[in-house]
Amino acid sequence: MLPVMKAAEAIPGDGELVARMRDGDPEALRTIVERYQERIFALIYGIVRDRHEVEDVAQEVFFKVFTRITAFDGRSRFYTWLYRVAANSAKDHLKKRSRRPSVALDEDDGLESGATGPADEAQQAEARRRVRQAIQTLSPRYREVLALRELEGMSYNEIAAVLKVSIGTVESRLHRARGRLKSALEKQGD
Amino acid sequence: MIRSQADIWRYVDGELPPADADAIEAQAAHDPVLQKRIDEARLMRAAVLEGAPRPSNGFAAKVAARAQLRAAQPTQQVLEMRRFLRRVLVAAAILAAVGIAYMAIEVVPDLVDGLTAGSDPLLERR
Secondary structure, eight states: OHHHHHHHHHSOOHHHHHHHHHTTOHHHHHHHHHHHHHHHHHHHHHHHOOHHHHHHHHHHHHHHHHHTGGGOOSSSOHHHHHHHHHHHHHHHHHHHHHHSOOOOOOTTTTOOOOTTSOHHHHHHHHHHHHHHHHHTTSOHHHHHHHIIIIITOOOHHHHHHHHTSOHHHHHHHHHHHHHHHHHHHHHHHO | OOOOHHHHHHHHTTOSOHHHHHHHHHHHHHOHHHHHHHHHHHHHHHHHHTTOOOOOTTHHHHHHHHHHHHHHSOOHHHHHHHHHHHHHHHHHHHHHHHHHHHIIIIIHHHHHHHHHHHHHHHHHHO
């Protein structure tokens, strides 16, 4: 029993880390970053869709969390608030990027082409590549809901909490996002 | 039974009640069109999932170091207090300058006059 208790004590919960961040403890932030970095990277990537920009945006997100932790009122779960900060920062980043001269995105960098596998595998890889291209045509609000669902594996309920919308809105946005992806794919296939 | 696309998404998302999910699975086993639609939905999910980069090794340390620098800087409250004190000092300096000027213009000449007037009797005796 004792070792279990010790192990539990050794891993601070989000609540404790939030309290320590309020006191300005950077080590608490470090633990938060280590705990959530992969999921936040995936979420930001889902919205920004540029692998090279993800780390900068993620750094801003975690720094913002540290400097504005007093804005977290504790009424929702910490990770819900964190995801909201990340999603909003990624959308803000997209807005800023849209004001800059356009740069070709190279999101397929480092991804397998699938061309060396069996024929059906290559075909699937090609289809996935086309889906990724089609995602670029979606507006940020649709990318956001797709990223939360597909990359974070969140339930409709959790997505609604992050985006502060109803479950019905989540479902209809997801449905529209996927519908647009499908029609973008069909157009590409023509 | 024709399934709506929304039902298929709910099924792929794991949001359907277990009984409904079982019914879709049973139907898909005999319905190649439905199975194809489910496969397409899964393919779309897989495509969205692909490509997310992983954080670099020192990422957490980098963010913590930046926060450490920030923590070492004076907080907003301290900065505001400093700004307030600076304003109080400037106001005090202005008041002191006005006071000194007033003394120089109004009080000092009177004092000098008073002193001069006080010395008159002596001058008269001589």
